[in-house]
Amino acid sequence: MFDDARSVPPQARVETDICIVGSGAAGITLARELIGLPLRVTVLESGAFEYDGETQALYDGDSVGLPYSVSASRLRFFGGTTNHWGGICRPWEDADFEARDGIRFSGWPIRKADLAPYYTPAARVCRVPSPEWELDEWVRRDRAAPFALSSDRIVSRVTQIVPRSMRGFGKNYREELRRARNVAVLLHANVTNIETDEAGATATSVRVATLPGNQFSVGARVFVLATGAIENARLLLASNERRPRGLGNQHDLVGRFFADHARFIGGVIAPSNPRMSMRFYEVHSVGRAMVRGYLATSKQWQLAEGLMDLQIRPEPVYERHMDRTITSPSVSSLKLMLRSIRRGETVPGFGQHVTRVAADLGTWQRFAIPGAPVPVPYPEVVREMAGSTRREAERLMPALAGDVATRAYLEYFGARIDSILLSTRIEQAPNPDSRVTLTGARDRLGMPRVALDWRLSDIDRRNVRRSLELLGAEIGHAGIGRLKILLAQDGPGWPDDLDGGHHLMGTTRMSDDPKQGVVDRHCRIHGMSNLFVAGSSVFPTSGGGTPTLTLVALALRLAEYLKRTMRP
Amino acid sequence: MSARPIPGRRGLLLGAIGLGVPLLYRPLGPWRWRWRPRGSDAARLTGLLEHQRSARAVGREYLRVAPAEASAGALASLVVSQFPAEHRALGRVMDRQLRELLLLAVRQDFLQGRTVELHGWIVALTEARVCAIAALRSPPPAAPGAYGLG
Numbered sequence: 001m002f003d004d005a006r007s008v009p010p011q012a013r014v015e016t017d018i019c020i021v022g023s024g025a026a027g028i029t030l031a032r033e034l035i036g037l038p039l040r041v042t043v044l045e046s047g048a049f050e051y052d053g054e055t056q057a058l059y060d061g062d063s064v065g066l067p068y069s070v071s072a073s074r075l076r077f078f079g080g081t082t083n084h085w086g087g088i089c090r091p092w093e094d095a096d097f098e099a100r101d102g103i104r105f106s107g108w109p110i111r112k113a114d115l116a117p118y119y120t121p122a123a124r125v126c127r128v129p130s131p132e133w134e135l136d137e138w139v140r141r142d143r144a145a146p147f148a149l150s151s152d153r154i155v156s157r158v159t160q161i162v163p164r165s166m167r168g169f170g171k172n173y174r175e176e177l178r179r180a181r182n183v184a185v186l187l188h189a190n191v192t193n194i195e196t197d198e199a200g201a202t203a204t205s206v207r208v209a210t211l212p213g214n215q216f217s218v219g220a221r222v223f224v225l226a227t228g229a230i231e232n233a234r235l236l237l238a239s240n241e242r243r244p245r246g247l248g249n250q251h252d253l254v255g256r257f258f259a260d261h262a263r264f265i266g267g268v269i270a271p272s273n274p275r276m277s278m279r280f281y282e283v284h285s286v287g288r289a290m291v292r293g294y295l296a297t298s299k300q301w302q303l304a305e306g307l308m309d310l311q312i313r314p315e316p317v318y319e320r321h322m323d324r325t326i327t328s329p330s331v332s333s334l335k336l337m338l339r340s341i342r343r344g345e346t347v348p349g350f351g352q353h354v355t356r357v358a359a360d361l362g363t364w365q366r367f368a369i370p371g372a373p374v375p376v377p378y379p380e381v382v383r384e385m386a387g388s389t390r391r392e393a394e395r396l397m398p399a400l401a402g403d404v405a406t407r408a409y410l411e412y413f414g415a416r417i418d419s420i421l422l423s424t425r426i427e428q429a430p431n432p433d434s435r436v437t438l439t440g441a442r443d444r445l446g447m448p449r450v451a452l453d454w455r456l457s458d459i460d461r462r463n464v465r466r467s468l469e470l471l472g473a474e475i476g477h478a479g480i481g482r483l484k485i486l487l488a489q490d491g492p493g494w495p496d497d498l499d500g501g502h503h504l505m506g507t508t509r510m511s512d513d514p515k516q517g518v519v520d521r522h523c524r525i526h527g528m529s530n531l532f533v534a535g536s537s538v539f540p541t542s543g544g545g546t547p548t549l550t551l552v553a554l555a556l557r558l559a560e561y562l563k564r565t566m567r568p
Numbered sequence: 569m570s571a572r573p574i575p576g577r578r579g580l581l582l583g584a585i586g587l588g589v590p591l592l593y594r595p596l597g598p599w600r601w602r603w604r605p606r607g608s609d610a611a612r613l614t615g616l617l618e619h620q621r622s623a624r625a626v627g628r629e630y631l632r633v634a635p636a637e638a639s640a641g642a643l644a645s646l647v648v649s650q651f652p653a654e655h656r657a658l659g660r661v662m663d664r665q666l667r668e669l670l671l672l673a674v675r676q677d678f679l680q681g682r683t684v685e686l687h688g689w690i691v692a693l694t695e696a697r698v699c700a701i702a703a704l705r706s707p708p709p710a711a712p713g714a715y716g717l718g
Contacts, residue, residue: 353622360623473690476678485689
């Protein structure tokens with residue numbers, strides 16, 4: 001059922017068994033799993049069913065590190081940030097949970113196997129069209145093909161994209177939650193503080209405030225924070241009546257290790273064949289599923305070289321149709337890059353020399369004399385043909401005529417791929433200096449506002465450059481073209497088009513060691529008996545894949561833990 | 569095995585375009601017609617590159633990052649050392665075969681990580697070295713930066 005917090009009498013105390021703070025992907029998933037149990041569940045949601053500027057403004061904060069939109073990266077109403085979710089899904093790989101050599105703080109206390117049973121149900125919750133993730137199976141079904149790369153350094157992977165109409169958890173599950181007898185969703189309910197016993201070891205209630213002004217409290221046996229990586233940290237840090245540094249923050253970890261999938265154009269490929277098909281790497285449908293391929297370093301190489309994961313999305317720039325095809329503001333960075341290309345900063349200039357040299361060795365001139373005014377076959381080719389059997393001649397002739405005709409066709413007909421931009425999205429290395437802190441400013445409800453200091457490190461730079469270097473070698477070997485790395489080797493800056501993926505992670509990281517993490521493997525805050533965290537703020541590392549499917553799988557796992565351990 | 573289909577009118581048209589258009593538009597270049605391989609290894613290697621100006625630009629950049637290799641003869645030896653032993657005497661290797669050997673060496677470079685980064689571009693060591701030979705065999709450009717450094 002739904003209720004309105006604005007109608008709760010001031011200073012009232014609402015009692016429940018499980019109090020879930022936040023109704024985004026994690027909160028709704030958890031609440032749904034508890035439907036029908038002999039437990040009272042209360043979900044506290046700050047907003048209502050639609051976007052509201054005044055409520056959203058409660059998210060306002062400062063960005064003091066790399067550019068980041070603290071408010072616009074998330075949404076504060078029923079359904080949470082799924083209301084503007086891109087719908088891209090893929091389960092993480094085994095290696096995403098493992099520690100990497102040379103990467104401090106990497107590694108999860110749980111393995112992929114611990115989460116694997118929850119991925120298929122999570123895919124159903126997220127409404128992913130197909131349970132299939134194996135590349136071979138998608139290649140078999142798909143008319144488009146990935147790059148034919150021959151070594152194990154770079155792999156192609158497939159993501160599925162949930163149709164836009166099915167992405168919002170609020171819309172998808174509103175009716176189900178309305179009918180649930182043991183679940184109450186309280187709208188317009190802003191949690192401003194978590195109250196504990198004297199020792200600060202057990203949460204006893206949360207204080208709730210509404211914008212019109214009434215305040216009350218909700219008592220529960222178990223509390224679950226599911227408000228996203230910035231807000232979970234904010235709430236824990238602000239709840240400092242018994243613990244001056246905030247709840248769960250005895251080792252100064254709450255708010256640290258903030259991570260996002262930083263994205264920017266990391267490189268560009270000058271293709272050998274301007275007519276090559278890029279369909280596999282563009283959004284396209286296979287059966288009833290929308291899919292998109294991407295490139296990444298293989299897990300084997302990541303572990304061998306201590307690399308973090310990343311997604312490299314090839315974005316073809318079509319020579320004549322670029323301005324028509326790219327109109328979305330979200331890809332304005334591509335336009336910026338196109339202008340750079342036209343100014344001679346990438347493929348033209350030195351790149352043109354590189355690609356000409358590559359073509360000299362690798363294309364049609366394999367059969368003809370360089371520099372001739374007309375394609376003149378090498379004498380030995382002519383001799384071979386003259387003295388060859390008919391079968392051999394048939395083998396040679398199409399190669400010569402085919403290449404010549406193809407070259408002419410490419411030069412004088414049709415749209416060509418001018419270049420392929422490499423939209424690069426990285427798994428950020430765990431960085432304690434990348435963090436959320438409280439400022440002296442307060443919002444309308446008296447909550448301290450946040451400052452987000454998003455930072456990347458030299459490890460991230462090395463990871464991008466090494467991964468692109470490996471990709472450059474792969475595409476050179478496969479004859480696809482030549483690659484330029486756009487990210488400078490040294491220097492303090494990051495590209496102008498750097499942006500976050502709005503995947504907020506890491507501020508209440510999971511570890512079995514309280515000195516390394518805020519929550520334990522069951523997502524319970526270290527040192528507290530009944531306060532849990534759901535969502536991607538518990539991710540100790542952020543994987544290369546998008547977080548939603550994994551955070552939903554974790555929420556399902558947490559729900560099972562609560563069902564197992566809580567008595568009615 | 570099925571017979572190769574006879575080209576239709578479309579195929580003939582494309583073939584004619586393929587042969588005719590380059591005749592009209594391709595610039596006259598320093599092309600050679602020869603039956604027997606001649607010249608030094610360095611000359612043989614760089615002679616395979618049609619775009620000499622581009623090769624020199626790439627080669628100069630390679631020499632900037634690897635100045636110790638600034639000898640055409642030594643570079644040619646390094647390139648040829650990547651070929652199979654039976655093909656290292658270039659006097660017995662025809663141009664077409666030499667091109668195949670170079671192409672193979674370039675592919676092997678990429679496979680085995682023997683690459684060099686030139687202005688951000690990932691280039692095979694062999695192709696960079698052949699370009700460096702081209703740069704060493706010609707005078708430097710008239711003005712600095714004449715080739716643009718994209």
